[in-house]
Amino acid sequence: MFDVLVYLYETYWRPDACPDHAQLTRKLTAVGFETDEIQEALSWLDGLASAGESLEQAAEAQGPLSVRVYMPHEIEHLGETSVGFIRFLENAGVLPAPMREMVIDRAMAIPGSPMDLEDLKIIVLMVFWSVGEEPDALILDELFVAPEDRLIH
Template sequence: MFDVLVYLYENYWRPDACPDHDQLSKKLSAVGFESEEIQDALSWLDGLTHVADTCSTPQSAHAMRVYTPFEQEHLGTSSIAFISFLESAGVLPPAMRELVVDRAMATSNSPIDLDDLKIIVLMVFWSMGEEPDALILDELFVDATDRLIH
């Protein structure tokens, strides 16, 4: 599923640039993705669209997120720490954080892999029509072991 999401991010400027589901499924299949992988990704994106449309409750910038034990188990320590890092850096406002948490919880991986969480963050930005700044993109795409230290 995550490979399909990355493909969509890399090949479509915004979600509304994607063709309808039937056409997109055919195109993804022609590229080489498995049918189950395609359907999982499209269902996940539909969930993202639904949650983004219904999530209109404003949240205070000073609100603190408390994770339930189930969320802690499903997300894992490294993913929660990464979400907190993005929040403290000022690039993940509370409403977007909730989208990230919701979509992470909608995956079957437990605990979710940090690289998969980064794709979720990227897709939340993509679905909102926003592009994270260059430093955040670097954090989302570049493996820490590949970084050059100056």
């Protein structure tokens, strides 16, 4: 599923640039993705769209001094590394509370735990994509470049 999501991110600059599900399924099949993987990704994207619709409501409900307390089942599912990464993005000022909630919602929709950090990074990228925002260069570097491949200046 994550390969399909990355392909969509790289191919379509916004979610509304994607064709309807039927045409998109045909295109993804032609590229070589499996039907199950395509359906899983499209279902996940539908959930992302639903979460995005409630973005404004969540923004109004969150105050500037609000604190996110993770439930035990969220920590278990996400894993401490992923929770730490989400907190890093928040503290860096690049992941506002409503988008954080979208990330957590979509991560919780993925089976298996704890969540792989690389999969969480794709989810973060897809949340930015879904709201039509481009993460700044430093965040893109954090999302795509492996720590051992970074050059220290």
